[in-house]
Amino acid sequence: MHLIGDRIASWNEQLIRHKKHMMNYLIVLRIAPFPPNWTVNLGAPHLGVPLSTFFWGTFIGVAPPSFLHVQAGAAIDRLSSSDELVILTPLNVACLVGIAIAALVPVAVRRYYPL
Numbered sequence: 001m002h003l004i005g006d007r008i009a010s011w012n013e014q015l016i017r018h019k020k021h022m023m024n025y026l027i028v029l030r031i032a033p034f035p036p037n038w039t040v041n042l043g044a045p046h047l048g049v050p051l052s053t054f055f056w057g058t059f060i061g062v063a064p065p066s067f068l069h070v071q072a073g074a075a076i077d078r079l080s081s082s083d084e085l086v087i088l089t090p091l092n093v094a095c096l097v098g099i100a101i102a103a104l105v106p107v108a109v110r111r112y113y114p115l
Contacts, residue, residue: 002006012047022053023060030061031096038064064099064104068092 018025026070029040069093071077 008043008046011043015047019106022049023057024103024107026053026057027061028100030058030108031064031100031103061103064096067095 015025016024026040026044029035030037040058071089
């Protein structure tokens with residue numbers, strides 16, 4: 001705590017501001033390559049993220065990158081019989097962008113139409 005106590009306090013303030021849309025925040029953190037997932041895993045309990053929010057945010061947020069990893073594995077498998085390797089296809093990019101936008105829609109709606 002003496003090494004990163006100030007950062008944890010700062011992150012905790014951000015999480016308090018985003019408490020209404022914590023699930024969406026976690027989904028975007030899981031989809032984005034920064035920060036690494038292990039930092040989210042280690043930081044969530046110290047920042048007071050509820051277990052159910054952490055579970056569902058991780059469950060939904062890890063699916064799109066996993067889809068890309070499966071597609072990459074299939075492309076590498078096809079590589080042995082083809083000269084072409086395409087991982088970032090328009091479909092793959094569209095799926096990632098679509099999931100990220102879908103996760104951010106409730107945040108935007110709450111910002112423009114506060115309850």
